[in-house]
Amino acid sequence: MAIPLLEMRxxxxxxxxxxxxxxxxxxxxxxxxxxxxxxxxxxxSTLMKILGGLYQPxxxxxxxxxxxxxxxxxxxxxxxxxGFIHQELNVLDNLDVAANVFLGREPVLAGAFKPLKLIDRxxxxxxxxxxLRRLGLDVxxxxxxxxxxxxxQQLVEIAKALSLNARLLIMDEPTSSLTLTETxxxxxxxxxxxxxxxxxxxxxxxxxxxxEIADRAVVLRDGRNAGTLNREEITHERMVQLMVGRELQHxxxxxxxxxxxxxxxxxxxxxxRYPGRKISFAxxxxxxxxxxxxxxxxxxxxxxxxxxxDGKLGGKLFLDKQELNVQSSAQAIGHGIFLVPEDRRQTGLxxxxxxxxxxxxxxLQRYKVRGLINRERESQATEAVTKRLNVKTNSIETxxxxxSGGNQQKVVLAKWLQLDPKVMIFDEPTRGIDVGAKAEIYxxxxxxxxxxxxxxxxxxxxxxxxxxxxxxxxxxxGRITGILDRHNCTEENVMRLAVGGER
Amino acid sequence: MRGLLTHSETMKKELGxxxxxxxxxxxxxxxxxxxxxxxxxxxxxxxxxxxxxxxIGVGVIIITGGIDxxxxxxxxxxxxxxxxxxxxxxxxxxLAVLVTLGVAMSLGMLHGTLITRxxxxxxxxxxxxxxxxxxxARFIANDETKGFGNAAGFEKLQSLATGRMLGVPSPxxxxxAVSLVMxxxxxxxxxxxxxxxxxxxxxxxxxxxxxxxAIITAAYVIGGLLTGVSAILIAFYTNSISPSSHGNFYELxxxxxxxxxxxxxxxxxGSVIGILLGxxxxxxxxxxxxxxxxxxxxxxxxMGAVILLGVMADQVLKNRTAKSALSKT
Numbered sequence: 014m015a016i017p018l019l020e021m022r023x024x025x026x027x028x029x030x031x032x033x034x035x036x037x038x039x040x041x042x043x044x045x046x047x048x049x050x051x052x053x054x055x056x057x058s059t060l061m062k063i064l065g066g067l068y069q070p071x072x073x074x075x076x077x078x079x080x081x082x083x084x085x086x087x088x089x090x091x092x093x094x095x096g097f098i099h100q101e102l103n104v105l106d107n108l109d110v111a112a113n114v115f116l117g118r119e120p121v122l123a124g125a126f127k128p129l130k131l132i133d134r135x136x137x138x139x140x141x142x143x144x145l146r147r148l149g150l151d152v153x154x155x156x157x158x159x160x161x162x163x164x165x166q167q168l169v170e171i172a173k174a175l176s177l178n179a180r181l182l183i184m185d186e187p188t189s190s191l192t193l194t195e196t197x198x199x200x201x202x203x204x205x206x207x208x209x210x211x212x213x214x215x216x217x218x219x220x221x222x223x224x225e226i227a228d229r230a231v232v233l234r235d236g237r238n239a240g241t242l243n244r245e246e247i248t249h250e251r252m253v254q255l256m257v258g259r260e261l262q263h264x265x266x267x268x269x270x271x272x273x274x275x276x277x278x279x280x281x282x283x284x285x286r287y288p289g290r291k292i293s294f295a296x297x298x299x300x301x302x303x304x305x306x307x308x309x310x311x312x313x314x315x316x317x318x319x320x321x322x323d324g325k326l327g328g329k330l331f332l333d334k335q336e337l338n339v340q341s342s343a344q345a346i347g348h349g350i351f352l353v354p355e356d357r358r359q360t361g362l363x364x365x366x367x368x369x370x371x372x373x374x375x376x377l378q379r380y381k382v383r384g385l386i387n388r389e390r391e392s393q394a395t396e397a398v399t400k401r402l403n404v405k406t407n408s409i410e411t412x413x414x415x416x417s418g419g420n421q422q423k424v425v426l427a428k429w430l431q432l433d434p435k436v437m438i439f440d441e442p443t444r445g446i447d448v449g450a451k452a453e454i455y456x457x458x459x460x461x462x463x464x465x466x467x468x469x470x471x472x473x474x475x476x477x478x479x480x481x482x483x484x485x486x487x488x489x490x491g492r493i494t495g496i497l498d499r500h501n502c503t504e505e506n507v508m509r510l511a512v513g514g515e516r
Numbered sequence: 517m518r519g520l521l522t523h524s525e526t527m528k529k530e531l532g533x534x535x536x537x538x539x540x541x542x543x544x545x546x547x548x549x550x551x552x553x554x555x556x557x558x559x560x561x562x563x564x565x566x567x568x569x570x571x572i573g574v575g576v577i578i579i580t581g582g583i584d585x586x587x588x589x590x591x592x593x594x595x596x597x598x599x600x601x602x603x604x605x606x607x608x609x610x611l612a613v614l615v616t617l618g619v620a621m622s623l624g625m626l627h628g629t630l631i632t633r634x635x636x637x638x639x640x641x642x643x644x645x646x647x648x649x650x651x652x653a654r655f656i657a658n659d660e661t662k663g664f665g666n667a668a669g670f671e672k673l674q675s676l677a678t679g680r681m682l683g684v685p686s687p688x689x690x691x692x693a694v695s696l697v698m699x700x701x702x703x704x705x706x707x708x709x710x711x712x713x714x715x716x717x718x719x720x721x722x723x724x725x726x727x728x729x730a731i732i733t734a735a736y737v738i739g740g741l742l743t744g745v746s747a748i749l750i751a752f753y754t755n756s757i758s759p760s761s762h763g764n765f766y767e768l769x770x771x772x773x774x775x776x777x778x779x780x781x782x783x784x785x786g787s788v789i790g791i792l793l794g795x796x797x798x799x800x801x802x803x804x805x806x807x808x809x810x811x812x813x814x815x816x817x818x819m820g821a822v823i824l825l826g827v828m829a830d831q832v833l834k835n836r837t838a839k840s841a842l843s844k845t
Contacts, residue, residue, distance in 0.1 A: 341727065361720060365717070366712075377709055428724065
């Protein structure tokens with residue numbers, strides 16, 4: 014048997030009060046793509062941070078190419094040929110592509126100028142070009158990073174790792190901010206790198222991607238190895254089962270009740286992002302209408318315009334045949350139209366505040382007695398709604414930043430469910446949320462629809478949007494290019510419409 | 517149970533600065549018993565009153581994540597206006613007071629509008645205010661020092677600044693009243709909750725249906741109003757308003773008191789009690805410099821050093837709690 018590129022044996026790591034890793038084994042061969050799976054808190058990040066030199070293991074050994082390796086610092090890790098592509102990109106968007114790739118290792122002009130350490134731009138650009146081409150990234154090396162899309166910036170970061178002679182790339186949820194096409198392009202890059210002999214550890218909650226590219230899937234649960242699946246053994250069911258230790262329902266469930274048609278109607282909505290492009294659709298009460306499309310298709314802008322937070326240039330909204338005036342989020346909320354925004358930590362929540370302060374924020378007027386907030390009423394209402402949504406916490410006075418992603422999302426939901434929702438808009442509702450909590454969010458979403466709420470779901474997770482939607486609208490550059498009925502909701506149809514093709 | 521984390525943290529900070537204040541007072545009174553004399557206590561209380569009111573105003577603005585650098589200049593402008601209305605134009609006291617407060621609130625409204633509608637940074641808006649109002653004050657006063665003479669005709673008004681009730685200086689009583697109202701507004705009202713929400717995360721506040729622009733503008737109007745109240749008291753107290761120097765650095769006293777009292781310049785943090793304690797601490801420090809015979813030229817140096825030490829101690833404590841919290845996860 015060939016010597017693995019990297020082998021970790023019996024890795025243990027404990028933090029005060031918690032055993033994060035307990036005797037975990039992991040190996041990867043040259044030119045292999047291994048998916049590392051597990052719920053949040055399963056130990057994936059800890060294991061990878063040990064490889065990245067950010068944590069020291071308490072037990073176990075690491076060897077690279079068969080010889081023992083010690084990784085005390087980030088530089089040790091880089092020296093061993095390990096490149097870490099973090100979920101949050103580490104790029105400087107005020108610098109250009111080449112400067113990012115060679116940050117801290119800029120080639121210096123030779124000759125008389127040498128003592129001044131002037132940067133050799135020509136060499137830097139030429140060297141950067143080589144790595145960009147290897148990744149199929151077609152931008153000039155002197156393009157400012159701020160002009161690139163997230164997907165392109167990510168490729169720049171990969172180029173940086175490759176320029177450091179990385180033989181092993183760790184990619185932590187690389188597709189969480191990418192569109193469908195960008196995602197498939199990135200997967201192609203990963204396949205390409207594999208054929209060039211680079212190994213990739215691929216961490217993702219999106220099982221469809223794992224299915225597509227992984228040669229092997231290693232699953233962790235509660236800091237231990239839960240199992241390994243070889244290429245031919247990888248299926249959705251097996252992965253989920255190993256991750257959560259039980260079966261989960263992920264497939265489309267037809268609603269039990271007939272939706273009341275045209276409950277909420279949008280006519281000729283025009284957003285500032287796409288002036289001149291008009292969006293019209295109707296949503297039934299009790300219906301889940303999905304919105305698929307590429308990032309930048311204008312779906313989030315549409316949601317923000319419906320919620321009154323982003324300027325809209327024109328259009329009319331009708332709820333139960335009544336025309337609505339929505340110029341601000343306060344007005345939208347007054348009509349029972351709520352948005353669960355895409356960026357939970359920036360727009361959905363005040364993470365430095367408590368659960369109570371977050372949940373009660375849109376409802377404070379209800380707890381007012383003689384101009385002052387009645388704390389008791391506020392706390393009772395918050396307790397009730399957080400319990401109903403099964404938010405896992407000791408106290409409603411816990412700061413939101415200390416909650417897991419899934420629980421944070423439930424706090425956002427709690428904000429709205431205590432008011433009386435008529436139309437709920439979800440923008441990427443499960444981004445960064447682990448499988449177990451995802452299933453809970455799906456149940457909540459279906460429950461809302463069953464209770465007669467009109468539900469709009471925007472998602473770039475193909476599996477999710479196909480599994481949730483009663484009907485599926487696909488957008489491309491500010492327009493709805495088609496609305497698919499349940500029976501033609503297929504990945505191919507969605508992709509064709511998402512890139513602008515007509516039905 | 518309520519407010520376990522955030523609120524107890526604020527209280528810890530308040531307790532810390534309160535202890536510092538007590539220790540400081542004890543040390544000074546041991547070294548110089550005159551500190552506890554009625555006259556000295558009254559004088560200090562009077563100054564705490566006058567400075568505390570506008571410091572609370574600065575605090576409200578800082579809680580939104582903003583700043584107000586124009587307070588000192590505004591005070592000179594308002595003082596000059598007040599003097600000219602009363603002694604030059606012989607307006608009645610109440611009318612002059614109303615106009616002064618009206619001007620102060622309008623300037624706050626102007627700042628708030630420029631910040632929220634034109635999206636100019638608060639630092640720049642109020643820096644321009646600092647320059648502009650100073651120049652305006654000097655111009656309308658012909659660069660002459662203004663005062664109220666013997667205040668004939670508006671003695672009552674003057675007594676708000678210089679008088680006493682039951683031995684307590686009136687400005688201190690006014691401060692207590694203002695503090696009570698502002699405590700309710702900041703810590704118990706819906707507006708107060710919105711204010712902290714906007715300061716912590718303006719986007720999330722907006723996405724929760726809060727009219728963030730109105731909240732921020734209102735904070736500057738409140739700041740203007742409280743500056744106006746202080747301006748009237750301080751004008752009468754000094755009874756000599758030199759337009760080129762009156763109120764110099766007062767914005768910095770206000771910011772220092774707010775920061776010492778636990779307001780974060782990032783916004784979203786602060787309390788009325790903290791700001792009061794911060795103001796008191798600054799005044800006692802000045803008093804200490806006088807009483808202990810420290811070279812008065814070191815006045816600012818002492819103040820700067822104490823503020824720096826206070827903020828450093830706070831940071832050390834914060835890092836320690838952050839570390840212990842991290843090790844628990």
